[in-house]
Amino acid sequence: MMEIVTLAHGAGGRLTERLIENLFKKYLNNEYLQQGDDGAVLSLPGTKVVFSTDSFVVNPLFFPGGDIGKLAVYGTVNDLAVMGAEPLFLSLGLILEEGLELSELEKIIQSIAQAAEKAGVKIVTGDTKVVEKGKGDKIYINTAGLGIINTPNNPSGKKARPGDKILVNGYLGDHGAAILAVRENIPGDFTSDCAPLNELVKSIIHEYPVHAMRDPSRGGLAATLNEIAKQSNVGIELWEEKVPIRPQVKTLCGYLGLDVYALANEGKVIMIVPPEIAEKALEKIKAHPLGKDAAIIGEVKEAPAGLVYVKNRIGGERIINMPLGENLPRIC
Amino acid sequence: MMEIVTLAHGAGGRLTERLIENLFKKYLNNEYLQQGDDGAVLSLPGTKVVFSTDSFVVNPLFFPGGDIGKLAVYGTVNDLAVMGAEPLFLSLGLILEEGLELSELEKIIQSIAQAAEKAGVKIVTGDTKVVEKGKGDKIYINTAGLGIINTPNNPSGKKARPGDKILVNGYLGDHGAAILAVRENIPGDFTSDCAPLNELVKSIIHEYPVHAMRDPSRGGLAATLNEIAKQSNVGIELWEEKVPIRPQVKTLCGYLGLDVYALANEGKVIMIVPPEIAEKALEKIKAHPLGKDAAIIGEVKEAPAGLVYVKNRIGGERIINMPLGENLPRIC
Ligand SMILES: Nc1ncnc2c1ncn2[C@@H]1O[C@H](COP(=O)(O)OP(=O)(O)OP(=O)(O)O)[C@@H](O)[C@H]1O
Ligand SMILES: Nc1ncnc2c1ncn2[C@@H]1O[C@H](COP(=O)(O)OP(=O)(O)OP(=O)(O)O)[C@@H](O)[C@H]1O
Ligand SMILES: [Mg+2]
Ligand SMILES: [Mg+2]
Ligand SMILES: [Mg+2]
Ligand SMILES: [Mg+2]
Ligand SMILES: [Mg+2]
Ligand SMILES: [Mg+2]
Known part of the structure; x- marks a missing residue:
């Protein structure tokens, strides 16, 4: 029998716990996420921190060259990078539609894990909600990201000068x-x-x-x-x-x-x-x-x-x- | 004529810009958001930072005692607080359903602004996506939050002891x-x-x-x-x-x-x-x-x-x- 996401997976009880243990902690494995607390305690060396967020609702979920998981990681990594920051940590917020196949979710989480590895960032905290069939489209993802600035250069959209x-x-x-x-x-x-x-x-x-x-x-x-x-x-x-x-x-x-x-x-x-x-x-x-x-x-x-x-x-x-x-x- | 959210509001062009200027920057007004860059540059005094996220899909959007906007602010503020952190900054990721009335969105953004004021946090960066009618339910909100720990006490779910x-x-x-x-x-x-x-x-x-x-x-x-x-x-x-x-x-x-x-x-x-x-x-x-x-x-x-x-x-x-x-x- 095909296993699917149900509303109970989003209710904060036993099934939510199972997703967290068997998917998120398994694939996104790192010391912060393992704690399982309400947030991640980070040390951010440096005085300037950059904070950014994007949600991802791409359709289709898989396409030549990528998928929604990769996009969700690289998208926020790139917003931090163009601010002159070194991306370090991401949060991961999932909105799942009831009926999503767990195997498809697993593929996306694996892709997120791979992308995070490649970009050198860690998913340190997350959240998972489930909406009824017909109130979503399989999966929407939000990532927020933290990076540190360790160069005196800080580019900004305000700094373009004639001749540049x-x-x-x-x-x-x-x-x-x-x-x-x-x-x-x-x-x-x-x-x-x-x-x-x-x-x-x-x-x-x-x-x-x-x-x-x-x-x-x-x-x-x-x-x-x-x-x-x-x-x-x-x-x-x-x-x-x-x-x-x-x-x-x-x-x-x-x-x-x-x-x-x-x-x-x-x-x-x-x-x-x-x-x-x-x-x-x-x-x-x-x-x-x-x-x-x-x-x-x-x-x-x-x-x-x-x-x-x-x-x-x-x-x-x-x-x-x-x-x-x-x-x-x-x-x- | 009633103004509503259209798919173009989520396409990153002129209508997205209008939402950002007329709603987000207007009500969530602060020096970080005004920059309009790809992320917010923050200074986080202290060595330990807490990072947390939650998405909000509550139905109905307005209910006795609150609304989805208040929930989205207080929910993440509370996860930071129970980690022993002082909440400072939030990101705001919106997933809007095509057809949402702009006046309803405005009420929610006003509520977010009020709640942020009350909790003493600033919305410093955000993102807005729009999905087709029938692929969402008016509005889903993600917030991620940053706080700093400035007490030596750091409670954790691991630290309950017999007798407590x-x-x-x-x-x-x-x-x-x-x-x-x-x-x-x-x-x-x-x-x-x-x-x-x-x-x-x-x-x-x-x-x-x-x-x-x-x-x-x-x-x-x-x-x-x-x-x-x-x-x-x-x-x-x-x-x-x-x-x-x-x-x-x-x-x-x-x-x-x-x-x-x-x-x-x-x-x-x-x-x-x-x-x-x-x-x-x-x-x-x-x-x-x-x-x-x-x-x-x-x-x-x-x-x-x-x-x-x-x-x-x-x-x-x-x-x-x-x-x-x-x-x-x-x-x-
Ligand atoms: N999609 C996810 N990816 C990574 N970690 C997750 C994900 N969803 C939940 N977690 C982690 O699981 C733990 C429990 O999350 P949960 O959302 O239940 O906590 P909460 O935010 O305190 O509760 P609520 O969401 O009801 O306010 C947290 O440590 C959280 O970081
Ligand atoms: N809901 C919102 N609340 C507050 N600020 C927002 C919101 N949506 C967008 N913004 C702000 O508007 C500006 C433009 O956001 P936008 O999402 O278009 O940028 P981007 O993330 O670089 O692009 P993309 O989302 O296409 O990757 C940013 O400064 C962003 O913080
Ligand atoms: Mg950008
Ligand atoms: Mg972006
Ligand atoms: Mg949560
Ligand atoms: Mg919470
Ligand atoms: Mg909590
Ligand atoms: Mg964006």
């Missing part, structure tokens, strides 16, 4: 394309870029004074650059031919009527750096496996303040607006 | 009863005990060496004491006549066929303390508004190890098992 160069560590839009292709049943070679960016970011941030850094997740490059243009009150110019986008991703966007710049990424980082270090930082990024297709894709301008636009080789320009996003639900 | 007395700060089962009464449409005077325990706990923990401390939330007193009995490998004896339970709550439990000891609480703390300080600690608890109905309800025994039982005045005994909980879905 805009770097990205590789092809844009792969995650969004992979999810949409599975969902719309479109054949082709689409794989999510889902990856932990902390190591790559660390190799740069300790050496170069990055002004602004952000992971272009939901809303993609378009949302991220619009946010920074606004926060820093600068213009941002993109060079169309320099933005790394796979041909099949461009084709898919044409087919679905989507702006490729608005597609989500889960293993990309945008770094905005002073011009004099841009080439050296690019070389350093390229030396990392997650940065081999990196490129300088544009430049910060004084005007038009708050706007992002893209220029092509023959001088054509168009504004890249903050996306509306109505066609891209549950991408992460 | 068991204290509770008031009537048990009020939250569970309030939710069930609304849901089953049972008339009567039922109000959730939903409250932040950090101030009460602080007044005790700095003065008395509390061995074990826990908030008896899902699974109630039964789950909490069973956990501690197991973690500390001790027996726990309860004195039936001493456990504060309101008559109407007892009646409701009889009517619904539920064990009153398994009902959830959201403003109660169990403290297990050395016998020599029990009476003094009780007096101190009673001096606090959240502790005026406090009582000493039992004692830790050497045997039977790992078991909880209740004794009545005429010597009758029964085992209090870890509840199964199949009748108590979505209580918090």
Whole structure:
């Protein structure tokens, strides 16, 4: 008989206990979680701590290049990393739908454990709730994360300056394309870029004074650059031919009527750096496996303040607006 | 026209931005959230940090004595407090169902802001996702919390010792009863005990060496004491006549066929303390508004190890098992 999640698994009694012992403590095994107390007692060496959270509701749960478990770990790891922090600890909040197969839950917890190992973080505390069939969609995951800052550099969306160069560590839009292709049943070679960016970011941030850094997740490059243009009150110019986008991703966007710049990424980082270090930082990024297709894709301008636009080789320009996003639900 | 949450509110674009500006930053206003970066940079004075998380899926969203927003703040505040920590910062992860009225969301965010103010914590980072109609239930909330320990006392479920007395700060089962009464449409005077325990706990923990401390939330007193009995490998004896339970709550439990000891609480703390300080600690608890109905309800025994039982005045005994909980879905 197939074992499934029942409402009693979320009631804090014997079945909740069984999930905690047989799944969470087993796979996410570490000294903090083993305590089984109401929270984890941590020592956080350093004076500056970064705290971030994301929930994950991606549909489907498994897709080429990843799954909701990996996303939940790397997503929060990446938000900490782009704040200049070394990610250390995550919490794990699960909302399970009644009827979810325990074997599927187990696969997701295994994936979370693997991803945490790879990113060098520990899941130290968690929570599990169950909702009735039809009030969820198998599983929703929240992670919150803690990291410590141990460099004097602290990038922020407010610090982009005219003249700064805009770097990205590789092809844009792969995650969004992979999810949409599975969902719309479109054949082709689409794989999510889902990856932990902390190591790559660390190799740069300790050496170069990055002004602004952000992971272009939901809303993609378009949302991220619009946010920074606004926060820093600068213009941002993109060079169309320099933005790394796979041909099949461009084709898919044409087919679905989507702006490729608005597609989500889960293993990309945008770094905005002073011009004099841009080439050296690019070389350093390229030396990392997650940065081999990196490129300088544009430049910060004084005007038009708050706007992002893209220029092509023959001088054509168009504004890249903050996306509306109505066609891209549950991408992460 | 009634404004509602749409899928685009969760896509990371213009509508997400609008929610963040017009609701979250407006009501949860503080210097950290205003930054709008990928995480909050915090300074956490002290060497020991406590980290905890809970998700909230309570149904209905509003109930006598509270709402999902208050629960989400106080729930995590209380887990930090019972770890001996002073709660400082929370993250806020929302999973909204398409179609949720913005006015209802606004009421919940206002309630969160009020509760955070009352508990003395700040919401410093957050995330908002939207799922399709029928894949959620209006709103699910996750909070993760950070607190610092600044007392040498660090209670743990492992530290209950034979002879220790068991204290509770008031009537048990009020939250569970309030939710069930609304849901089953049972008339009567039922109000959730939903409250932040950090101030009460602080007044005790700095003065008395509390061995074990826990908030008896899902699974109630039964789950909490069973956990501690197991973690500390001790027996726990309860004195039936001493456990504060309101008559109407007892009646409701009889009517619904539920064990009153398994009902959830959201403003109660169990403290297990050395016998020599029990009476003094009780007096101190009673001096606090959240502790005026406090009582000493039992004692830790050497045997039977790992078991909880209740004794009545005429010597009758029964085992209090870890509840199964199949009748108590979505209580918090
Ligand atoms: N999904 C999970 N992953 C890792 N650990 C978990 C998970 N769910 C629960 N735990 C751990 O199990 C223990 C019990 O969690 P539980 O949520 O029952 O405690 P609580 O928050 O005090 O209760 P409540 O959620 O009713 O308020 C805690 O130590 C918690 O960290
Ligand atoms: N419910 C919320 N409450 C408080 N702040 C929020 C909430 N939702 C988002 N925010 C804040 O808004 C800003 C943008 O959040 P957003 O989730 O879009 O960023 P992100 O996590 O980098 O992107 P993604 O979620 O796509 O990975 C952050 O500063 C975040 O803390
Ligand atoms: Mg981000
Ligand atoms: Mg994120
Ligand atoms: Mg919990
Ligand atoms: Mg809790
Ligand atoms: Mg608790
Ligand atoms: Mg987010």
